[in-house]
Amino acid sequence: MDELPFLIFGAPAIGEEEIAEVVDCMRSGWLGTGPRVARFEADFAAYRGVGPQHVAAVNSCTAALHVSMVAAGLEPGSEVITTPLTFCATVNAIMHAGLTPVLADVDETTGNIDPDAIEAAITPRTRAIVPVHFAGRPCEMDRIVAIAEKHGLVIIEDCAHAIETEYHGTPAGRFGDFGCFSFYVTKNVVTGEGGMILGRDEEKIARARILALHGMSKDAWHRFGDAGYKHYQVVECGFKYNMMDMQAAIGLHQLAKVEKHWLRRQQIWHAYDEALAELPITLPAEAAPYTRHGLHLYTIRVDHERCGIARDDFLDAMNKQRIGTGVHYLSVAEHPYYRETFGWEAERWPHAMAWGRQTVSLPLSPGMSDADIESVVSAVRAVVRARSQRK
Secondary structure: OOOOOOEOOOOOOOOHHHHHHHHHHHHHOOOOOOHHHHHHHHHHHHHOOOOHHHEEEEOOHHHHHHHHHHHOOOOOOOEEEEOOOOOHHHHHHHHHOOOEEEEOOEOOOOOOEOHHHHHHHOOOOEEEEEOEOHHHOOOOHHHHHHHHHHHOOEEEEEOOOOOOOEEOOEEOOOOOOEEEEEOEOOOOOOOEOOEEEEEOOHHHHHHHHHHOEOOEOOOHHHHHOOOOOOOOOEOOOOOEOEOOHHHHHHHHHHHHOHHHHHHHHHHHHHHHHHHHOOOOOEOOOOOOOOEEOOOOOEEEEOOHHHHOOOHHHHHHHHHHOOEOOEOOOOOHHHOHHHHHHHOOOHHHOHHHHHHHHHEEEEOOOOOOOHHHHHHHHHHHHHHHHHHHOOO
């Protein structure tokens, strides 16, 4: 008997438009940073309601965070408050910028950073806040902005999950001094690897653009393009973080489908809500009415005491059912490097610790068929019911 196909977690929905654009890019002779990156920047800026001079494409959200912190002019050693429920890149970017990460616990219901915890974590050395819009749900940005204004702090939003996210009608990424987006292969807009910086201050975005390409005053397109050779000058010690036209070729058509894909993820989300409601697991909290949820991760919580199976055993059981899952995220303070470097103990941030030990992200891709949805639902039901009946 043939084995069932494995449903890959986070598989992107790639169409013929993306494929044709990549082929055209390859035939054009221009694969690096060039006209397609410029088009992608302009399209993204228009989507988020800003001018093209307010965005800069880079090769990852990690790069976007790092460059934003450097461009913000934060003095070395300054403290930057962020969430313990995030991918390691958030904390690593803070460290790469020569800054000191400080953790503030998350809200028990939403998984987003708790504004009260931010306020409690502020010291005379605090200079910035990095809120992460976890799973696509916006943080309470009115309170975070008020805290930042009260204490004179920079806000750098980690919008890796939040391309479509809005809070009181304002898109994520436009509350802070900078917003940093991801186009990684599992994200809602895909370029394979890639990121975008959105910034309020044109001069700081211009500096971020220079920092992302070695500190050079001109990129390759403006040096070697059909307008004729132009000399460049190195004006800062920068990094190698530029996006390629090959990546932008995919992103151009992904971005054009962003609303269509969001609506499909909404259908999948509602199907999960309805089909899994009776099980002894915790489903995502309902989105607040004044927000637009980006619907990036459908994250359930598996409590051993409640449903009779430990989270990691649930992951193994789903894998045996041929369903790919994800963990978003083990609390930052659980990882050995950060424990050893900062002396962090996960128990200091109990809500993040609980989330990290209980969460499972189910497949949520616009490329999923109705049959795929039913396969996920059937697998979750089978695993949970089998274990809960043994209790």
